[in-house]
Amino acid sequence: MKKKRNRNSAQGVWIFGDYRNYFQDRVTLQLISKGRDLAQTLETEVAVLVLGEGIHQYAMEYVAHGADVIIAVNDSRLKEYQVETYTTVVAEIVESYQPEILLGGATSFGRELFPRLAKRLNTGLSADCVALEIDPDSGLLIQTTPAFGGEMLADVVTPNHRPQMATVHPGIFKERPHDSSILGRILYPEIDIRPDERIQLVRSRPHRTGKTNLEGADIVVAGGRGMGPKEEFDMLYELAELLGGEVGATRPAIRAGWADEERLLGQTGKTVKPKLLLSLGTSGALQYTAGIQGAETIIAVNRDPNAPIFKMADLALEGDARSIIAALLEELRKRL
Amino acid sequence: MNIAVCIKQVPDVPSIRIDKQRMTIIREGVESIINPLDCVALEAAVDLRDKEGGFVTVLSMGPPQSEEALREALAAGADQAILLTDPNFAGADTLATSHVLARAISKLEPFPDLVLCGSQTIDSDTGHVAPQIAQELDLPQVCGVNEVHVEKDFFVVKRVSDRFLDTIRISMPAVLAVSSELCVPRHIPFGHLEKAFSDCNIIRWGMNDLELNPEEVGLKGSATWVARLHTPPPKRKGEILSGSPQILAGHLVKKLEAMGIIDEEEKKP
Secondary structure, eight states: OOOOTTTTTTEEEEEEEEOTTTOOOHHHHHHHHHHHHHHHHHHEEEEEEEEEEEOOOHHHHHHHHSSEEEEEOOOGGGGSSOOOOOHHHHHHHHHHHSSEEEEEESHHHHHHHHHHHHHTTTTTEEESEOOOOOOTTTTOOEEEEEEETTTEEEEEEEOOSEEEEEEETSSSSSOOOTTOOOOEEEEEEOOOOOTTTEEEEEEEOOOOOOSSOOTTSSSSEEEEEEGGGGGHHHHHHHHHHHHHOOEEEEEHHHHHHHHHHHGGBSTTSOOOSSEEEEEEEEOOOOOHHTTTTTEEEEEEEEOOOOGGGGGGGGGEEEEHHHHHHHHHHHHHTTTT | EEEEEEEEEEEGGGOEEEETTHHHHHHHTSSEEOOOHHHHHHHHHHHHHHOOOEEEEEESSSSGGGHHHHHHHTTTTSSSEEEEGGGGGGOOOOOOOOHHHHHHHTTTTSSEEEEEEEETTTTOOOHHHHHHHHTTTTOOOEEEEEEEEESSSSSEEEEEETTTTEEEEEESSSEEEETTOOOOOOOOOHHHHHHHHHHHHEEEEEEETTTTTGGGGGTOOOEEEEEEEOOOOOSOOEEEEEOHHHHHHHHHHHHHHHHHHHOOOOOOO
């Protein structure tokens, strides 16, 4: 590819424009906003890299949300998100422009593309970051990433390799409001695209989960060991229906046969980001809490005031989850 | 079909301890298990071998103690186990880890048709190693695989990625990182474990066997450094209320009303 070295973007903060679920998943917009703060500290610009076909609508959105520069590769051969081909294209552009920082959302695709890309660029990568700051002394990007199921946080730096790369957990940073009066520049690097033929997308269709829509639910009612036996646990289905939510369960509840495997929350199950999560009769084992950390509000009910779940709850009720839910249902039924 | 499976021995997460000076995990004295998703990868490998023939090689980079995980893998049906261990490997990030694993895989004869990994580990949860092995070996990759069909010289796999259900055709050799939905790991009979711990041979490869130098492995070969470990600040208010079930249910109702989830009760005249 031809080198178009732009003085301003040469040391920029770059964001990978991940637009596949634009309306549901705003992580790219959140990163543009955070990227602006980082770029200001480093006295540089924010650029968004957009690959695909018919990408101008996204390019315009990214500018309206704060991107200074768009680096666009509009090509039908990039129509499908494909890790191998995207790695080659992004790597060549990065090698040519040499950004200081390259960030992407920790979406399924981001978490598959970024490791391969980091390896190709022979640089460091931290996963699923929950905070990003510039160290005032070294100027390095401090990438804060959860370790050991969120028990610890690690501040990671990439001292000697560039770009400094990180994937970032969705929902951590706030996007800036859309402002269509903002102007941005758009660059079209010339690049030779060679699709990787070893991998072919046969079919891709929107995934509809069978019975549950846990991941998309605004309200999740989650039951654990303290919600048993099954007859008691079944109250949660009525509660979920009355509140317009979905039922989730911890591993012990599923082992006991109170709920189906597809309702499993946590490290080996589903990750949910509801507005409200009711955590009922769950002690708060890390395997479980890893899947509910993204909830906006957590209300926990447990008999044990020392249960770890209370440490992450906005409202903690000490008592028997079964009787409290029974009383709540009685009240809600009255209001029907 | 010959399959390489990469596994990691991980601390049982709730009982971890950290060496605050060196900022690494203290593995001694903490119960260790095979990373749960790696068990899924291993089960899938053994299952494919039983159907298609060939053999399963299981590899793990780690301290000498990781041998236990490899013996357990042999008991679960792997044919051969290789421990990649060397004092120089310590402190590796995913870039350096994938380098050692990729080098070891490239030394296998014959070169495997399939490299299987778990999609993430429970201790560091990066999910980086499988794609990085694939990149280093210049192989195609699919992560989060929940279904695998073997065809003549390719696989047809399924996975869920960002709200899409993808069906992908991927040529051999390939790297697949598996999700928990692929299969359920078998229960290992005690007799098999006993045999694996008494009779089976574990191959050991160090830095020199892999023709690597100290600059490209372990802490020195890592691009990322952990500058600081800390515990997250409590994010929530953590207000604990107690009382009768009716009183507590009343608090719940008020909260649900305040959040606009249920309508406020009409005031009685």
